[in-house]
Amino acid sequence: MVCAVIVAAGKGTRMGPGIDKLFLEVKGAPVIAHTWRRFDSTPCIERVIVVVRDGMQGAFSEVAARHKVTKPWQLVVGGAERQDSVWNGLEALPEEAEVVAIQDGARPCTESALIEATVQEARACGAAVAAQPVFDTIKESADGEFIDRTLDRSRLWTVQTPQTFLVEVIRKALQTVRERRLLVTDDTAACELIGQKVRLVMSGRPNPKVTRREDLSLIEAFL
Numbered sequence: 001m002v003c004a005v006i007v008a009a010g011k012g013t014r015m016g017p018g019i020d021k022l023f024l025e026v027k028g029a030p031v032i033a034h035t036w037r038r039f040d041s042t043p044c045i046e047r048v049i050v051v052v053r054d055g056m057q058g059a060f061s062e063v064a065a066r067h068k069v070t071k072p073w074q075l076v077v078g079g080a081e082r083q084d085s086v087w088n089g090l091e092a093l094p095e096e097a098e099v100v101a102i103q104d105g106a107r108p109c110t111e112s113a114l115i116e117a118t119v120q121e122a123r124a125c126g127a128a129v130a131a132q133p134v135f136d137t138i139k140e141s142a143d144g145e146f147i148d149r150t151l152d153r154s155r156l157w158t159v160q161t162p163q164t165f166l167v168e169v170i171r172k173a174l175q176t177v178r179e180r181r182l183l184v185t186d187d188t189a190a191c192e193l194i195g196q197k198v199r200l201v202m203s204g205r206p207n208p209k210v211t212r213r214e215d216l217s218l219i220e221a222f223l
Contacts, residue, residue: 001096002119003047004039004162005089008032008060008105009078021210022105023059026220031210032060033067034108034223040069042112044119045101048073049092051085083184087174093167099123100170101162102187106210109222110162114203118164121199126169127191128199130160130207157200160207163187169196 008022022032032050039045048069052060054077064073076092078085086102093100099122101115114130121128134156139147163186165173173190184190188198206222208215 001046001094002044002099002101003049003093003097004045004101004103004115005086005093006032006035006039006048006050006103006105007078007082007085007089008035009051009053009085010082010105021213024210024213024216026108026216027223029067030063031108031219032105033063035103035105035110036063036069037067038108038110038112039101039103039115040071042115044116045071047071047094047097049076049089050074050105051076051078051089053078081183083174083177083187083190086170086187087178090167090171090174097167099164100167101164102170103161104209107161107207108210109205109219110160110207111205114201114205114207115162115164118162118201121201122164122166125197125199127163127165127188127196128201129163129188130203131157131200132160132203132207133157159186159188159200160203160209165191 023030039048048071050060052075057075060075076088079088099119118128134153138151138153140149142148173194176193177184177190191198
């Protein structure tokens, strides 16, 4: 069984106070509706778990009803950090779940073909992530004012979501994070701690995340 965990419990502080970026409308629907529908329409996904802030369950249930979500779904309350929210989502998986695709709620342009490709690669090697090679020249700066050095961009990739895993692999990885009381910025970093290789899956088309309000016009074009 293949499930999706959509992480939608963040506060989106870069948008400013009182603004929930997941409910900003683009092309006639909130951002989270576009993201959810991508997974609802992907053939290999059998169940969707959406991790939300406590008190927002009604708003997400309304999104599911208004936008006619068809696959089984469940809402789960998130935790203090993203990794805690992912853990709560994993805890809600049915026993028969073998593969889980973890997705940012604010990444609405992910194509079904990319989701399915990460699932296929995760089945083969345990973990896979949507990613794109870096084309810009990247500089390192310790103080944020002056350049210290230039990094070799031929070895650099930006990772996105979905980040897809065998359930047993990501549970072991995040359990290690929790035991060591570490903070990781994404789920593949947890895999690095246990020596789990993660397959890079090329995201051939734009797969941006809504971070600032000005991102919406770009995402509207991609949608």
